[in-house]
Amino acid sequence: MTSEKTPTTDEFRPDVLRVLADGQVRPFRDVHRLVADLRGLDAETRAETIASGQPRYVNRIGWACSGLRYAGLLERPQRGYYRITEDGQSVNRRNLSIYSEEDMLEWPKWANYQAEIAERRQTTSPEPSGMHSAAVPSSGATSEASIEELMASSQRSYNAQTETILRQRLQESSxxxxxxxxxxxxxxxxxxxxxxxxxxxxxxxxxxxxxxxxxxxxxxxxxxxxxxxxxxxxxxxxxxxxxxxxxxxxxxxxxxxxxxxxxxxxxxxxxxxxxxxxxxxxxDGLKLTRLMLDYEVAVQKAHEYTLFKIDEDFFDSEAV
Structure with missing residues (x-):
């Protein structure tokens, strides 16, 4: 469990498989409701939200469904609807309490998906807004530099995942x-x-x-x-x-x-x-989807964050 009461995405994955184990096609709204009921989430837990205002448990169940789909354990017959696959049934029969991203590497589709994300992150092409690929300090320091590096690293990881999903969607299109x-x-x-x-x-x-x-x-x-x-x-x-x-x-x-x-x-x-x-x-496919993000084709900006720093010129005027 995290510091909140909401279970982690890793903990939600087995629950998602359980509520879909009957093989029925279900909309996501039913999936997250059934998972919450299976977990016995109380009103306080269901009321926890993330910054966007979305319930935290819904957000994490959504990520659980997404990951299971890209591992081939769920399929999506139409937008917003999910159905378990034979591979998903085999995992469900294990009666797991937790199923992590590392655990899912047993499935080639997920391993290939993660390998592509890693390859994209290592790309040496210039990044927007002057962001660079310096390693994030592990000391836990909260200096301005380390925070900027952390945000840059997070942006690269998120966009690499989006690019990878985008290439798969293009491959699935007509x-x-x-x-x-x-x-x-x-x-x-x-x-x-x-x-x-x-x-x-x-x-x-x-x-x-x-x-x-x-x-x-x-x-x-x-x-x-x-x-x-x-x-x-x-x-x-x-x-x-x-x-x-x-x-x-x-x-x-x-x-x-x-x-x-x-x-x-x-x-x-x-x-x-x-x-x-x-x-x-x-x-090629890697460059194609990178360009599509750069020029905002088939994607849209999800979030923007603003970092503030002290205006030293403002304080320098005090000495005049």
Whole structure:
């Protein structure tokens, strides 16, 4: 238990599996009510809230459902509804009282999910607002530097998780949806200019081009887009890259962007770099979702926090 009366997320996970063990599809509002009743949470505990005003127990049960889903122990047939899977049933039969994130590493889906988050956190790309990747002091000191580092680290962890979930959501979407999403991203990045146009192709007979962004009113400068909504294990290879280059040549195109939710095989990268008639930019799943956060496509800001420091100039005036 924590210093509050509300059980932890780790303690709630077995409860979530228990209330869904009958295999029924249930909305989250029923799940958190049933879990609270199973736990026998009193009125005082149910009244505890977090900063947003949401009941703390509801928030933690929500995180429990989310984690179980990404471990493959729950599935979500539709938004806000959950159902237990066979793997979830096997865990439920253990009659656990606690099930931690470390425990869930026994499931490959969760292990891969956590590995991707760790990889994203280690990325050396510049971070917004001058935040850096210095280690958070473990001494418990509350200096201005350590607090800023703690908040920066927390932001990186939270956003890395959001990026990872976003990539999974894109992989679960339809090919048409994904094609439109990447066009919206490039448009948000400013490639359409003030008088440009965006066009979704993505149909049979499109010549291997999924979208076009015309960067001026006359369409004299255009970016041709290929979008592949691939699973992690399906990497873009040399054949797909050569087909894209052929499509660009057929269009007389000078600029191409190849975007995938997975990654590129080394030979595909080499082929793109050696293209003679076009400049081809490759964007893999990690970079794609990082850009989507940077340009706020398919995401929205959840929270903003303000840190205050002493205005030394104000006090310097006292000596005048």
């Amino acid at each position: 090919p048409e949806f994904f094609e439109k999403a990447v066009i919206e991203l490039l448009w948000a990045m400013g490639y359409g200019g003030a008088h440009g146009e965006k066009q979704h192709m993505g149909q049979s007979g499109d010549g291997g081009i999924d979208g076009i962004i015309r960067q001026d009113a006359l369409g004299l400068s255009s970016i041709y887009i290929q979008a592949k909504r691939y699973a992690n294990t399906n990497r873009v290879g040399d054949v797909e890259m050569r087909n894209f280059i052929g499509s660009l040549m057929a269009q007389g195109a000078k600029q191409g962007v190849f975007i995938t939710t997975s990654t590129f095989l080394p030979k595909a990268v080499e082929t793109a770099e050696q293209a003679r008639h076009s400049t081809i930019i490759l964007i």
